[in-house]
Amino acid sequence: MARSLDGLIMAPVADQAAGQVGTHTRFAYHEKDGEIWAEYAGGDIVRGHLVGTRKGDRLDFRYVQLGRDGTTSSGHCVSTVVELPDGRVRLAETWEWESRPGSGTSVVEQVTEHAR
Template sequence: MARSLDGLVLAPVADQAPGQVGTRTRFTYHERDGEVWAEYAGGDVVRGYLVGTRAGDRLDFRYVQLKRDGTTSSGHCASAVVDLPDGRVRLEETWRWESQRGGGTSVVEQVAEHGG
């Protein structure tokens, strides 16, 4: 199993659709006893939270966020936790909005200690 996500900061490797999570968004993860949660912000997202579970290398969580334009949105995501050769962690995500139409895939990776 990949190492714990607790205390890790991750960022998307590519921008999503306009007004969504993007490369300037930072996710701070926490993990304890099969529970995972994170706070995130940056880019068009003023504040976001996710909460869910981890079983092995699979995450299953729901997310809610507040955007700069004052709108809120929520959805569901399933992620695979992957250890990268350089020791960082990657999450390969499949997500779907629940508060609006649409979904897709994305990749977030641990931000390197020096920059990233």
């Protein structure tokens, strides 16, 4: 199993559609005893939260967010945790909106101190 996500700052490697997370969004992850949660904000997102579980290298969580346009959205995501050769963590995500149509894949990676 890859190392703990607790205390890691993560960011998407590419922008999604407008009103969604993007390269300016930062996720602050927490992990304890198989539980994961994070707060996120930046870009088109004013505030977001995710909560779920981790079993091995698989995350399963729900997310809810407030966009800069005043809309709220929620969805479900399953991610695979991968440790990169340089020691950073990557999450390969498959997500789907539950509050509106749409689904997709994305990648978020650990942000190093100088890239925050």
